[in-house]
Amino acid sequence: MNLTRIAEIFTGKARPGVSGTDYSQRTKRLVAVFFVVLLVMGLLQAFTPGPFRHFFVDFVLTQSLILGIAASSLIFLSAYGGMISLAQVLMYGMCGFVVGNSVTTLGSKGLKLGLNPWVGVVIGVVVTTFVGFVLGVISSRSSGLYYLMITLSFGVIGTYFFGQVTQLSGFGGVNQVRPPGYIGEPDSATNPERMFYTTLVVAVIVYLLLRYVSRTPFGLTLQGVRDDPVRMNSLGYNVAMHRVWAFTLSAFVASLAGVLYVWEWRSISPTTINLFGIIDLLVIAVIGGILMLEGAWLGAFVFVALENYVRDVLLLNNWIGEDRFRTLVGAVVLVLVLACPDGLVGLRRIRFAIPMSIVGGVVWGTAGGVVIGSGGAISGIIVGAVAGIGFAGLLNLVKEFDWANSMAGSLGKYRLKVSAPRTD
Amino acid sequence: MKLFGKKTVWLKVLTASLVMSLVAAACAAQTETADQALQIANSANSAAAAAQAAADAAAAEARSVQAGAAEMQAAIDVAQAAAILAQSTAEDNEAAVAEAQADLDAANSALADATVAAEKAQMEASAATEEAAAAQERAQAAEMEAEEAAQRAEDAEARAAEAERTAAGTQEIKLAILSDCEGAFGAFHEQDIAGVATAFAEYAGATITNRSKPTDGFTGASVAGVPINLVGIGCADDTAEAAIRETRNLMENLGADIMIGPLSGDESIAVANYAKDHLNQTFINGTAGAQDTTLTVRAPNFFRFNGDGAQWNAGLGDIAKNTLGWETAAVIGDDYSFAWTSMAGFIAEFCAAGGDVISRVFPPLNETNYSGFVEQLPDPDEVDGYFWAVGGAGLIPALKAFEDAKGPVDGSQHIGNLFWGTPGQFEQLGGRVDGAYVGGFGIAGDLKTANANRHMEIITRHFDEIPFGGNPAPASDAHGSGFFLNYHNAAWGLIQALEAVNGDLSNNHEKLRIELSQVVLDGAFGEIRLDENRQAIQDQFVQRIYTDDEGNLAIRTVAFIPAVDQTFGGTFDGDPTPSRDYPACEERDIDWIGNARTVVDGIIQ
Amino acid sequence: MTDVKLDEGAREPSGRPGLTGRASSHYRRIRTMGWRQLVPRLLLAAVLIFIAVWILFVTEVSSAQAAINEPGRFLRSILDSITNASLYFIVASGFTLIFGLMRTVQMAHGSMFLLAGYIALTFQRERLDINQGISPEQVSASNWLLPLIFAVLIVSGLGLVIQQVFLRWNAGQDLRQAIITIAISIIMADQMTANFGGVAKDITWPREIHGFIETENFRYATHRFFIIGVALGVGGLLWLLLNKTRTGMVIRAGVDDTPMVQALGINVHKVFAVSFALGSALAALGGVIGGSHASLAPSVDAEWLLHSLVVVIIGGLGSLRGAAAGSLLYGLAKSFAPAYLPASLTNYSIIATFAVLAIVLALRPYGMFGRAE
Incomplete structure (x- = not known):
């Protein structure tokens, strides 16, 4: 693969004939630009003093990229293979545990093997990919919601496995996992942005890899399997094996996220991969857009920003205080899911959504900044933007809704015209 | 952008x-x-x-x-x-x-x-x-x-x-508090914050923003002329992951210099490990009681002004063996660090006194179907008594499953850890626990000493109400709460140390760290000083549940063991740490066995 | 998803040749099953026999001892399984009803459970004017039943509102509906912590139900029998509803082919609304009984969502029989694993519980009574 080809893929010019989505090139290019903007932002931050720097880059951006990688493995399976897998959280968690057990030495739970960090990475990725293959074989016979359920049960079993097997972890988890020196110093206060760059590079590679795979014969067959497994079977393709290999690939990608996660957090515990963790990743994929890889990072960024910045929201903080911020997280997710049927990557197709979100964010953010301070400003921007999207959705709903029919009780036209009718 | x-x-x-x-x-x-x-x-x-x-x-x-x-x-x-x-x-x-x-x-x-x-x-x-x-x-x-x-x-x-x-560059000291507003300890969130707020109001001239809602915070605190700003209150849910996320938000986003928290066992282990990597900040434990936090992790900038789960249970094993006359005991507890530590205290002392632990059962955390686990316990006629270290959502179902399978819970045959003695929690257990001895929390709400009275005065002077579990409650209720006390002591110790160094945080808080480890608190329920691992040496109390004249469950202090240290009379050294099978049951010499002082009507004899 | 009907064709190559002519019917069955199905079944049978032998005769090393030596404990374990299975069934039947008809994975089902419990708890304590653990002697039947009815009504009403406001116009979009209910469950969990507190509390059984049956070697609680009775009643009523009433027929038809039912001029959406309210009511009933049987606290909602999911995964999505069978199997595993595993393995009992799930899914990807979509 030469550089021109990479560039083509990156900018979306090498569009394959078969695709599950009907998005314009522009959306894809926009998301590619998103990566570049992140990179530039990270570079700028490295030379900018101020308290905002560390947290935003070292945690919010880095964590978004990591969760984005994990979510992209979920979206890859869903968009190209038609399989919604909830085992991705288990996959990245498992890799985290393996790396943790391999590299820690003292003062932690687990095996404390004290291996070289890079050896730990190799073991982690190999073990996880292999387990992914096995789980892929077990689940390859189901599809649709059953696939979702089976992979969910894998995830839950994994949580309890690491919770109960105290030789490997226990409910408290593994601590003091240190990244290799190139990526993070023992004292994480020095050179924290290295972790961000590493993550960014891995994220870009994963994105390119998954896009590339979706254009290989294997990827195209996989999309065929997604659309009509029976026909693909009669054409002589091994449907089950395609699913298994797709799942194995996604496990590999998720394991990369696991390595980065455990380096970034320096610890991992079964609570990271419990039912809530599984649900969080699903929410990320869906609010980002489950049909496009790019949605993974978009959704992850929104979700992580939400969890960390939405605290003091002007007008709402009498009703929802700082300690009730999860209510706001739930409300924002609800609005986004209701207003953007195709996730944030499909935002452009909803009339007025983008301008309204900008207006909402600016107004609420400014007001919050004036009244509360910087925290209020950031919370205001997020909540205002989401409110704008919600309002746009509501406007469209009111406009497009078939009121007469609805009143008459003849149903079936309950659908926003802004979103294309869906077959699933 | x-x-x-x-x-x-x-x-x-x-x-x-x-x-x-x-x-x-x-x-x-x-x-x-x-x-x-x-x-x-x-x-x-x-x-x-x-x-x-x-x-x-x-x-x-x-x-x-x-x-x-x-x-x-x-x-x-x-x-x-x-x-x-x-x-x-x-x-x-x-x-x-x-x-x-x-x-x-x-x-x-x-x-x-x-x-x-x-x-x-x-x-x-x-x-x-x-x-x-x-x-x-x-x-x-x-x-x-x-x-x-x-x-x-x-x-x-x-x-x-x-x-x-x-x-x-240190015109002010930025302070953050990490507590749980979700999960099994979410109900104590306001008490935790109130503990810190009263300390700053009492000793650092702070003004409480809302006398009925501690989480509104306080303003105007200063020590030695240095203003102390409360920059944020973290909201975790007793999981290590949420604790780290919130800690990072408080320390890295809001730029706090010093954090008071977290609340529970696994959280504190994670935060102590985080502290180890962030030596330019100082962490003072809220009320978490896992042993590993200080005895194993030993972060130089993590301080704990409360006992751990084992220390809190000092005196229980002695009472079980020598007062209740148990020869054998079965223990049941959640399968995680705090419960392991809590059980370790009981097992070490009970076995040291000559008792034998014949069964250890570990249901997973937050289980609510206990029938299979209760089945693992010996029947009441096969064992002299039971020790419970089950908390959170599990305790009531576990007791009910026990009742359903093995007969009524008889108070004298059961001992609980602090979850049986925390006001607001034990009332929910129902009359079945009447008469049971319970482990301490470094607290004795009914103690009649000048310091205890002063503690009560401090609380009511600064707060009218401290909500509990979503409902308003009079501030005086917090007097018997270990959650309030431990957060309060953490803040108080911090203020004393800051006073001693004139608010000087230079050179990675070097002076503050030295002062913090030398702080001696003339606490509400006894003196608190820190050992070389920055862990409290604290007086402990054994309590007992009884039914008062109005028929409500209440709790009274029955025994006092002065200055219990983390090694638990030389039993623990941090390696290995308490786990499912550690400590083993063996006779040892623990010097307070047989020497506990009784407490009658709130007066130490 | 359109890719669902692959399996029957894709999985199995044509039957093995030979042995056709004079094969007995028994032999023919084995042949048509094929080795790939036979081997797992034989293995399963072997495993079941091993477990049975283990429990009955061998378990000297487990805490509960072998069943022939300690029949009381064995009986109690069996009854515990059935009690827990009953509770799982009450909750999961609501879940499976909603799923079967509307393809909605109701992720807020656990929240409905917990909310109903809290409503009943608050109501009961208001009536008795006690705010601490209550002993059953203080509670009359009405002080338990009225809170139950109240909670069931409120929660089924809430379910109806959720369905009408959020889910109705997203019909057919499984994943989106799941995320909507997830968001609702996040909000509900947070608000319940805020309003009902984080301390575990329990609803108290009325004195009429609470009690024990005792013989020399055996003791069991009457309120546990009551739970079994309620589950049988719920199962029976649901069966009657689905099989003997017009609404039930429409529901069953809707499960099979919604567009066809609609084409027949039946207002499916009314049926959807009724089913959703009914499903929520079952969660609420389970919540009140579960709150009396165990306790109410934050995280209980997630646990019961998990129970419901596991039960329907084992039993098969959308099938009432599946919910019953799944509950029973799950209940058995949950009670027997901690008690009858060797003592050295007893701390891994939850893993063993979920191993049951894995075995079922390995043999039947669509659950015991599930059908391929």
Whole structure:
């Protein structure tokens, strides 16, 4: 693969004939630009003093990229293979545990093997990919919601496995996992942005890899399997094996996220991969857009920003205080899911959504900044933007809704015209 | 995105340099004043010293004169005695009477002479004393002057120190609190914050924002002239992941220097590990009680002013073996670090006293179907008693499953850890736990000591209400709450240390760390000091549940064990840490066994 | 998803040749099953026999001892399984009803459970004016039943509102509906912590139900029998509803082919609304009984969502029989694993519980009574 080809893929010019989505090139290019903007932002931050720097880059951006990688493995399976897998959280968690057990030495739970960090990475990725293959074989016979359920049960079993097997972890988890020196110093206060760059590079590679795979014969067959497994079977393709290999690939990608996660957090515990963790990743994929890889990072960024910045929201903080911020997280997710049927990557197709979100964010953010301070400003921007999207959705709903029919009780036209009718 | 734009960079640099130069100028000016003041103070001091010396000399003189007078008086006494002796002798020999009479007369005249002399001496002495008093007065005046001067000098010094801090960039200390507002301990969120808030209101001049809602925070706190700003209250859910996420938000986003928290076992292990990687910040545990946190992780900047789960249970094993007469016991507890630590305390002491633990059962955390786990326990006729370290959502279902399978829970056959003794929680357990002994939390709500009363006063002075579990509750309810107490002590210890270092956080909080590890708290329920792992050595109490006159469950303190340390009388050394099968059951020597002091009606006997 | 009907064709190559002519019917069955199905079944049978032998005779090393030596414990374990299975069934039947008809994965089902419990708890304590653990002697039947009815009504009403406001116009979009209910469950969980507190509390059984049956070697709680009775009643009523009433027929038809039912001029959406309210009511009933049987606290909602999911995964999505069978199997595993595993393995009992799930799914990807979509 030469550089021109990479560039083509990156900018979306090498569009394959078969695709599950009907998005314009522009959306894809926009998301590619998103990566570049992140990179530039990270570079700028490295030379900018101020308290905002560390947290935003070292945690919010880095964590978004990591969760984005994990979510992209979920979206890859869903968009190209038609399989919604909830085992991705288990996959990245498992890799985290393996790396943790391999590299820690003292003062932690687990095996404390004290291996070289890079050896730990190799073991982690190999073990996880292999387990992914096995789980892929077990689940390859189901599809649709059953696939979702089976992979969910894998995830839950994994949580309890690491919770109960105290030789490997226990409910408290593994601590003091240190990244290799190139990526993070023992004292994480020095050179924290290295972790961000590493993550960014891995994220870009994963994105390119998954896009590339979706254009290989294997990827195209996989999309065929997604659309009509029976026909693909009669054409002589091994449907089950395609699913298994797709799942194995996604496990590999998720394991990369696991390595980065455990380096970034320096610890991992079964609570990271419990039912809530599984649900969080699903929410990320869906609010980002489950049909496009790019949605993974978009959704992850929104979700992580939400969890960390939405605290003091002007007008709402009498009703929802700082300690009730999860209510706001739930409300924002609800609005986004209701207003953007195709996730944030499909935002452009909803009339007025983008301008309204900008207006909402600016107004609420400014007001919050004036009244509360910087925290209020950031919370205001997020909540205002989401409110704008919600309002746009509501406007469209009111406009497009078939009121007469609805009143008459003849149903079936309950659908926003802004979103294309869906077959699933 | 503008926030990171090029323009802002330059603006920031410009503003920063402007501020820096202003600060430097102010600092220089301040330093000069301070020097002057110091000089004045010194000279005043020396004058005062001279005056004092003169006064001393005068007083000494006066004293010597007085002594002379006393000697004279003594001579008179001797003479008188001689006269009396003579008289008595004369009683036998009348012939000698006249002679004796003459002698007596002579003595009397001598006496008169002596008296005159003595009077004269006395007059002299009183004059000297007067003189001395005058000298003393002068000396006092001088001393006062000197004190004033010293005060001025001190003020100047403080200003200088502040200027210095300003120059170093610490105009204020940013404080964060991490507590749980979700999960099994979410109900105690307001109590936790109230604990910190009352400490700052009481000892650092803070103003409580809302006397009925602690989470609204406080303002205006300052220690040694350095303002302390509450930048954020973290909201975790008793999982390690959420604790780290919130800690990072508080420390890295909101830029806190010092954090008080977290609340529960696994959280604290994760946070202590985080602390190890962030030596430029200081962490003071909220109320978490896992042993690993301080005994194994040993982060140099993580301090804990409360006992761990094992320390809290000091005295229980002794009571089980020697008061209740258990020979064997079964233990059941959640399968995680805090419950392991809590059980370790009971097992170590019970076995040390000669008991035997015949069954250990570990249901997973937050299980609510306990029938299978209760089945693992021996029946009541196969074992003398049960120790419970189940908490959270699980305790009630576990007790019910026990009742359903093995018969009624008899208080004297069961001992619980602190989850049986925390106000707000044990009331929910129902009458079945009446009569059970329960482990402590470093707290004895019914203790009648001056410090305990003072604790109550402090709470009610600063709060009217401290909500509990979503409902309003009178502030006085927090008096018996270990959650409130431990967060309060953490904040109090911090304030004491900050006072000692004048709010100096320079050089990675070096001075503060040294001071923090030397803090001694004259706490509400006994003295608290830290060991070399920065872990509290704390007095512990054993409590017992009873039904009060109105038929409600209540709790009273029954035993007191002073100064329990984390090694638990030499049992633990941090490797291995408590786990499902550690500690093993073996006889040991723990010195408080048999020496616990009983507590009757809130008075330590 | 359109890719669902692959399996029957794709999985199995044509039957093995030979042995056709004079094969007995038994033999023919084995042949048509094929080795790939036979081997797992034999293995399963072997495993089941091993477990049975283990429990009955061998378990000297487990804490509960072998069943023939300790029949009381064995009986109690069996009854515990059935009790827990009953509770799982009450909750999961609501879940499976909603799923079967509307293809909605109701992720807020656990929240409905917990909310109903809290409502009943608050109501009961208001009536008795006690705010601490209550003993059953203080509770009369009405002080338990009225809170139950109240909670069921409120929660089924809430379910109806959720369905009408959020789910109705997203019909057919499984994943989106799941995320909507997830968002609702996040909000509900947070608000319940705020309003009902984080301390575990329990609803108290009325004195009429609470009690024990005791013989020399055996003791069991009557309120546990009551739970079994309620589950049987719920199962029976649901069966009657689905099989003997017009609404039930429409529901069953809707499960099979919604567009066809609609084409027949039946207002499916009314049926959807009724089913959703009914499903929520079952969660609420389970919540009140579960709150009396165990306790109410934050995280209980997630746990019951998990129970429901596991039960329907084992039993098969959308099948009432599946919910019953799944509950029973799950209940058995949950009670027997901690008690009858060797003592050295007893701390891994939850893993063993979920191993049951894995075995079922390996053999039947669509659950015991599930059908391929």
